[in-house]
Amino acid sequence: MTYPDPFEDKSPWETATPQTTTETSTPSPVEKPMTDGNKVRVTLKGGTSYDAPWITIDGVNIADALEQLANKEQVKELIDATAKVGQYFASTGKPSTAGAAPKRFENGRVVAQQADGAPEVVNDQCPHGRKHFAKDNWEAMFCTERERANQCPPAFKDKKTGKYLVKS
Structure with a gap:
């Protein structure tokens, strides 16, 4: 069987001319199992x-x-x-990491994260723990203390360094 030249200026679908092939009566050397088409x-x-x-x-x-x-x-x-x-x-093998937080990447690098999966906050003095929030153009780590009066100041992400810094 011959195939159309892919570098011709015409499309192979436009004027397809039937190709003649010569069939041989030689049986295939490998017999295929009989199927009903429902593998x-x-x-x-x-x-x-x-x-x-x-x-x-x-x-x-x-x-x-x-x-x-x-x-x-x-x-x-x-x-x-x-x-x-x-x-x-x-x-x-290693212990399963199923359920672990996926790694976070920024500018082609992995963002450092604490053992509990939260991003690292530079010079963090918060004893209550922090929760990550992200909006359109900012990210921050907020204190998880229930009483608003006792909450630590938030740590906002510095876009230049990629680290979370506490704003006092």
């Missing part, structure tokens, strides 16, 4: 979190996938083995 992949997940182990079963069609799942003893063995290997594999 299917069944995924069994061992939990709701992202780090839960999972198993996939591929069937050439729906009937094949159902037949594989119907073999309860083998499927049960596979699930048990996957659970054991998953537990062992998880025990060899």
Whole structure:
């Protein structure tokens, strides 16, 4: 089969001329399994979190996938083995960081954050803790003390340095 020249000035879709091909009667060396057009992949997940182990079963069609799942003893063995290997594999790695705050980037750099995930406030003397707020063109860390009279002064973000500074 010949293909149109991609560097021609005309579009290949405008005047398509039928190309003649010569068919050979040589059978394909690889026989494809018979399918009804319904390839299917069944995924069994061992939990709701992202780090839960999972198993996939591929069937050439729906009937094949159902037949594989119907073999309860083998499927049960596979699930048990996957659970054991998953537990062992998880025990060899770092503790899960699921639920941790994502890193914050500014100007291509990671913004320093405190252990609780809050951004760092320079020379912070607030014993109550701070909560981050951001509006259109400013960001600040405000004291979390309930009584307004006892709240510490806010720490506003310095756009030049990217750090939070307490304004007194």
